[in-house]
Amino acid sequence: MNKKGLSFGSIVAIIGSILIALGVAWLIAQNWHQMPSPIKIIILLLATTGTYFAGTMLRINKYPGIGKALLVLGALLYTLSIFLIAQIFSTDATIQGTAWLLLIAWIGVFILSYIFQSSISLVVALIEFLVWIVIQFIAYSEAAKDLLSPGILAFYFLIVGILLYGLCLWHRAKKHDFAGLYQWWTVFYFLAFTYLLSFQLFLPMLWPKEAVVTTAPIILLFVLAISSIIVISSGVVLAINNNSAQRKELLGMMAIVIVLIALISLTALTSDKLGLCSEKRCFDNDNQEECESASEEKMCLWDDNRCDELSCWDLKEPSECETDERISCEWHEGRCEQIRCFDKKDKELCLSEQSCMWSERGCVKENCWAYISQDECEESKLSCKWERSSCREYDLCSDYNNKFEACKGEKECKWRTNDFNFGNDDVPIIVWTIWIIINIALIMIILTFIAYGTWLKLPKIINLAIIFFALDIVTRYIGFMMDLWGYTSLSIIFITGGSILLIGGWLIEKWRRKLIERTKQNTKG
Amino acid sequence: MEKETDRKNKTEYKRLIIGILVILVIAGGFIFYLSWPLLTGTTVILDTRPVDPFDPLRGQYMTINYEIGTVEFEGDIRQGDKIYVILKPDENNIWRLEKATLTKPQHGTFIRGTVTRVRGNSTNIKYGIEQFFFERDADVPTRDITVEAKVDSSGKARLVNLLQNGEPVQIEYKKARLTS
Structure with missing residues (x-):
């Protein structure tokens, strides 16, 4: 094979060209703000089209590697150009505005990847597509000014997986170069999706009770669903007609999709099982009636269409500032401020203020942390609780953690679906059960894809599935470590877990090599 | 071959x-x-509430709050609704709210926005021109700012320029360095 090498002169010339390009880029950057908008746009378009031009020329002139890299650069420059053009016109900088830009970006990169037959550009397009879906969902949440069920996002992702598989079947039937890429991405996608679903902390978050459903995300769900049904149906028909995929494979994928639909739906059973119950603050009251009926201790005031806590700054006269019994304030330099306990160096003076207390650090604002003995802590007029050798603020509503109905029944309490709950001993059985089911499903799906890769003699698929297998083991190990923390010594956890990982890692590697070897032998045979 | x-x-x-x-x-x-x-579009000059200089993570832009960003509206209105604000210039050629309506006006100069929040009769509106992008290391004045914008026949607005005392703002740029 004739391989063109680069002469010394060519290398020097290339370095020179790169330096010129850098110099021009620096000149443009320095003077960007002075350039009129049309010039900026022309520069952006020239840079993008110029990169594609260079990439194509290099491919023609037998530098496919560099040519490929430039085509990807072109795709990225196209995306950046869309955003920079939007900046030039000072368009909407909200999340919805960003979502629109990403939509234009991924559609363009997707089309260009097919025109230029660039598989890496297609990967860029797929990533941008996934980012767009997430950003669009967040935009819907922002527009609703309320929580949307992340379960809808989970269904978006599932539908995208079906779409990917449909595209895989299409391309395999047409013997297109992108078939392998879609196949790999479909497997990666389903594995990543199931892996994320296997985290216990996500389960109650998918269908929180307090979530709302609005029209726009449902419409997007339908559009995605219809698109994926069309693509998968036509893909299946093509695959069967061309014998590019066997019925076994199609049924296997269908089974995986059904399992995932069932798992996402099953997580709805956890929606009110795990959450934090905490005391309502004034701003949690949405209307005047609720605000004014809040307990006196909270000192909520309805003003300017919102419920705020009374503060010293609300008291405009010295007389009301110093005599208001609800709040401890003092008139200082023409305004009403909270009493500064630290300024009171004398113990008697300190104790004469309602909101101050005398501690070893002097006069401090009364708070639970200042109490150093259990008796003082439990006798204080604040809501304090002695726990783990220290006095902490005690939220009465916390008795209703993980008890949705009871929490909602308390007027002064609010429910928040738990989004981070390390070391919570009260995880309900139902959450554990569903979590175990999902993890079993994950292992089964991983094994299915290993079998799939072995059957079709695809080492890449086997490697991918085994990576997820290893990842799953490491993740569960870290999870068990966190759960066992405090119950046994750290050294035992590390030694036991580390040994399991060591042996497991060796066994997994041995198993992986055996599968790959078998695949290669079958291919040669 | x-x-x-x-x-x-x-x-x-x-x-x-x-x-x-x-x-x-x-x-x-x-x-x-x-x-x-x-x-x-038709050129309008809009008054701003105190401009909110913002050093963002995503691009360099500042958030602009408009006088017409909060209007009193009596009627059934919800977050996400499209609203049309009819504008009329005052003696200083600053375009102010004349009336707000949910249906597109048949004549006059108006700007289209989206309701972002409703509190009693007070309605917050975004018009899509609440951000002004500028390059890095720029010193943008924030006092006495008005905005020159253009609105087309459908009410869609596009920001043209920031004005200070009626003249385009002078943005001071710090000298760029190799390490910037």
Whole structure:
């Protein structure tokens, strides 16, 4: 094979060209703000089209590697150009505005990847597509000014997986170069999706009770669903007609999709099982009636269409500032401020203020942390609780953690679906059960894809599935470590877990090599 | 062999031409859509509430709050609704709220916005021109600012310039360095 090498002169010339390009880029950057908008746009378009031009020329002139890299650069420059053009016109900088830009970006990169037959550009397009879906969902949440069920996002992702598989079947039937890429991405996608679903902390978050459903995300769900049904149906028909995929494979994928639909739906059973119950603050009251009926201790005031806590700054006269019994304030330099306990160096003076207390650090604002003995802590007029050798603020509503109905029944309490709950001993059985089911499903799906890769003699698929297998083991190990923390010594956890990982890692590697070897032998045979 | 190479090269050239056309069509269409109010719209000067200088993570822009960003509206209105604010210039040529309506007016100069929050009769509205982008290391004045914008016949607005005391703001840029 004739391989063109680069002469010394060519290398020097290339370095020179790169330096010129850098110099021009620096000149443009320095003077960007002075350039009129049309010039900026022309520069952006020239840079993008110029990169594609260079990439194509290099491919023609037998530098496919560099040519490929430039085509990807072109795709990225196209995306950046869309955003920079939007900046030039000072368009909407909200999340919805960003979502629109990403939509234009991924559609363009997707089309260009097919025109230029660039598989890496297609990967860029797929990533941008996934980012767009997430950003669009967040935009819907922002527009609703309320929580949307992340379960809808989970269904978006599932539908995208079906779409990917449909595209895989299409391309395999047409013997297109992108078939392998879609196949790999479909497997990666389903594995990543199931892996994320296997985290216990996500389960109650998918269908929180307090979530709302609005029209726009449902419409997007339908559009995605219809698109994926069309693509998968036509893909299946093509695959069967061309014998590019066997019925076994199609049924296997269908089974995986059904399992995932069932798992996402099953997580709805956890929606009110795990959450934090905490005391309502004034701003949690949405209307005047609720605000004014809040307990006196909270000192909520309805003003300017919102419920705020009374503060010293609300008291405009010295007389009301110093005599208001609800709040401890003092008139200082023409305004009403909270009493500064630290300024009171004398113990008697300190104790004469309602909101101050005398501690070893002097006069401090009364708070639970200042109490150093259990008796003082439990006798204080604040809501304090002695726990783990220290006095902490005690939220009465916390008795209703993980008890949705009871929490909602308390007027002064609010429910928040738990989004981070390390070391919570009260995880309900139902959450554990569903979590175990999902993890079993994950292992089964991983094994299915290993079998799939072995059957079709695809080492890449086997490697991918085994990576997820290893990842799953490491993740569960870290999870068990966190759960066992405090119950046994750290050294035992590390030694036991580390040994399991060591042996497991060796066994997994041995198993992986055996599968790959078998695949290669079958291919040669 | 040579014919095969020629054929492949021709295909590559065709792809390049089509690809460049696609880029120009998409980008061109996008630019045309963004420019439409600037090409066909009426110029309005809008008063701003205290401008909120913001050092963002995403691009360099400042958030602008407009006087017409909060209007009193009596009627059934919800977050997400489209609202049309009819504008009228005052003696200083600052365009102020004359009336707000949920239906598109048949005449007059008006700007279209989206309701972002409703509190009693007080309605917060976004018009899509609440951000002004500028380059890094720029010193942008924030006092006595008005905004020159163009609104087209459908009420869509596009920001043209920031004005200070009626004149385009002078943005001071710090000198760029190799390490910046």
